[in-house]
Amino acid sequence: MRVLVATDAWRPQINGVVRSLEYLASEAPSLGAEIRFLTPADFRTVPLPGYPEIRLALPSIGRIARAIDAARPDSVHIATEGPIGWISRHVCQTRGYPFTTSYHTRFPEYLAARLPVPLRWSYAALRRFHNGGDGIMVGSPSLEQALKAHGFRRLMPWSRGVDAELFCPRMERPLAFPAPVFLYVGRVAVEKNLDAFLGLNLPGSKVVVGDGPLRGSLQARFPQVHFLGTRTGRALADVYASADVMVFPSLTDTFGMVLLEALACGVPVAAFPVMGPLDVIGKSGCGCLDHDLRRAALGALSVPREKCRAHALTFTWQESVRQFLDNIGRAHASPVHAALAGG
Numbered sequence: 001m002r003v004l005v006a007t008d009a010w011r012p013q014i015n016g017v018v019r020s021l022e023y024l025a026s027e028a029p030s031l032g033a034e035i036r037f038l039t040p041a042d043f044r045t046v047p048l049p050g051y052p053e054i055r056l057a058l059p060s061i062g063r064i065a066r067a068i069d070a071a072r073p074d075s076v077h078i079a080t081e082g083p084i085g086w087i088s089r090h091v092c093q094t095r096g097y098p099f100t101t102s103y104h105t106r107f108p109e110y111l112a113a114r115l116p117v118p119l120r121w122s123y124a125a126l127r128r129f130h131n132g133g134d135g136i137m138v139g140s141p142s143l144e145q146a147l148k149a150h151g152f153r154r155l156m157p158w159s160r161g162v163d164a165e166l167f168c169p170r171m172e173r174p175l176a177f178p179a180p181v182f183l184y185v186g187r188v189a190v191e192k193n194l195d196a197f198l199g200l201n202l203p204g205s206k207v208v209v210g211d212g213p214l215r216g217s218l219q220a221r222f223p224q225v226h227f228l229g230t231r232t233g234r235a236l237a238d239v240y241a242s243a244d245v246m247v248f249p250s251l252t253d254t255f256g257m258v259l260l261e262a263l264a265c266g267v268p269v270a271a272f273p274v275m276g277p278l279d280v281i282g283k284s285g286c287g288c289l290d291h292d293l294r295r296a297a298l299g300a301l302s303v304p305r306e307k308c309r310a311h312a313l314t315f316t317w318q319e320s321v322r323q324f325l326d327n328i329g330r331a332h333a334s335p336v337h338a339a340l341a342g343g
Contacts, residue, residue: 001032001033001034001074001075001325001328001329002033002034002036002071002072002073002074002075003028003033003034003035003036003073003074003075003076003077003325003328004036004037004038004068004071004073004075004076004077005021005024005035005036005037005038005076005077005078005079006037006038006064006076006077006078006079006080006084006085006088007021007037007038007039007078007079007080007084007085008039008040008056008057008079008080008081008082008083008084008085009021009079009080009082009104010037010039010040010041011041013053013054014210014230014232015187016104016160016255016256016257016258017079017080017104017105019257020104020160020257020320021037021079023161023163023317023320023321024320024321024324025037026317027317027318027320027321028321028325030318031318031321031322031325033325036071036073038064038067038068038071038084038088039057039084040055040056040057040084042057042059042063042067043057043058043059043063043084044057044058045057045058046058050114050213051189051212051213053211053212053213056082056083057082057083057084058083059083059084059087060087061087061090061091064084064087064088064091065091065095068088068091068092068095068097069095073097074098075097075098075099075100075328075332076088076092076097076098076099076100077099077100077101077102077137077324077328078092078099078100078101078102078133079101079102079104080104080105081107081126081129085101085129086129089101089129089132089133092133093132098134098331098332099133099134100133100134100135100136100137100156100327100328100331101129101130101133101135101136101137102136102137102138102158103126103130103136103137103138103143103147103152103254104139104254104255105254106252106253106254107122107126108122108123108126109191109251109252110191110252114190114191123150123151126152127150127151127152130152131151131152131153131154133154133331134154134331134332135154135155135156135327135328135330135331136152136153136154136155136156137156137157137158137324137327138155138156138157138158138254139157139158139159139160139254139255139279140157140159140254140255140275140276140279140280141157141279142275142276142278142279143254143255143275143279144157146275154331156327156330156331157323157327158320158323158324158327159315159319159320159323160255160257160260160315160320161260161315161316161317161318161319161320162257162260162261162263162264162312162315162316162317163261163264163317164264164312164313164316166233166234166237167237167240167260167261167262167264167265167312168237168241168264168265168266168309169241169265169266169305169306169309170241170265173241173242174238174239174241174242175238175239175242176242177204177205177207177226177242178204178205179204179205179244180202180203180204180205180244180245180301181204181205181207181242181243181244181245182197182200182202182204182205182206182207182243182244182245182247182270182297183206183207183208183209183239183240183243183245183246183247183262183267184197184206184207184208184209184210184246184247184248184249185209185210185236185239185240185246185258185261185262186209186210186248186250186258187210187211187212188208188210188211188212188213188214188215188218188227189212189213189214190213190214191250191252192212192249192250193249193250193251193252194208194214194218194249195249196249196293197247197249197293198218198221198222198225199222200293200294200297201294202294202297202298204244205226206222206224206225206226207225207226207228207239207242207243208225208226208227208228209228209229209230209231209236209239210229210230211229211230215227215229236261237261237265240261240262240264240265240267241265241266241267243262243265243267244267244301245267245268245269245270245297245300245301246258246259246262246263246267246268246269246270246287247269247270247271247293247296247297248269248270248271248272248276248277249271249272249293250271250272250274250276251272251274253275253276254275254276255276255279255280256276256277256280259271259276259277259280259281260280260312260315262308263280263286263287263308263309263311263312264308264309264312264313265308265309266305266306266308266309267305267308268286268287268288268300268301268303268305268308269281269286269287269288269300269308270287270288270289270290270293270296270297270299270300271287271288271289271293271296272289272290272291272293272296273289273290273291277289284307284311285303285307286303286307286308286311287300287303287308288300288303
């Protein structure tokens with residue numbers, strides 16, 4: 001099976017979408033599939049207004065059509081709802097390529113956090129985008145239920161994995177911060193609700209890993225917090241291994257792969273009881289979910305680290321990729337696709 005993945009999220013961005021696609025490409029050959037990509041690296045780009053760290057691709061219909069034709073895919077998977085995603089969708093529909101999509105980011109909520117755009121407008125556009133394909137892959141049961149309520153159809157589960165060799169417990173802490181260490185990893189942006197964490201009265205140290213448009217202002221407001229910037233690979237694993245609690249203040253994430261990375265390092269999670277943490281932590285006992293984030297953070301200190309590691313090991317990238325490929329097979333074998341293919 002040859003799958004072409006069209007995505008507006010790509011390196012050098014560091015986020016859950018990019019990491020998921022990288023692991024998809026590395027694991028798929030062992031399951032008999034080949035993954036190719038159509039990314040912003042293939043086009044001229046400009047900085048995204050208000051978020052210059054992200055480059056926005058400027059593709060044309062002709063270039064994307066030629067790229068898809070050249071790839072000769074058995075299926076196209078559209079991972080994002082940006083310019084590459086929308087044009088790829090158009091090409092697939094006009095030229096008869098079967099395609100699926102995935103819903104990674106709660107754009108209506110993100111947009112509403114920045115601009116006075118009604119949620120119903122954003123959801124109407126996204127519903128049109130996703131319902132045009134043969135299936136919509138979602139990362140969690142909570143997200144599936146939420147999208148069903150907004151009229152999305154043909155939803156399919158696609159969970160995530162964790163690199164348990166890279167992210168693992170250590171006997172010694174690589175980084176020395178006054179304990180206990182409360183850690184946040186992710187974008188430093190308004191939708192991540194970082195004020196809810198940084199404003200807490202907690203003992204020890206607060207550490208923030210990541211970058212984004214709010215970093216400068218938050219550093220000025222919270223000078224006692226350790227802002228380490230972007231870290232990846234072993235350097236990121238070192239930070240996790242030096243933490244006591246992973247604090248996840250977001251109210252809008254669909255999954256939260258950083259939660260799995262922290263758990264794999266034996267670090268319990270403190271978060272609000274919302275989509276993402278509810279799906280990853282659930283009733284596992286690997287963290288504390290509470291509407292009082294300070295109470296959750298302090299409560300997580302007593303969670304056994306070995307319990308966190310054991311739970312993380314139930315999420316593997318090979319199973320995630322197997323689920324992705326099975327979804328594509330089921331989507332294109334469905335009566336809906338057969339009817340579309342027949343005209």
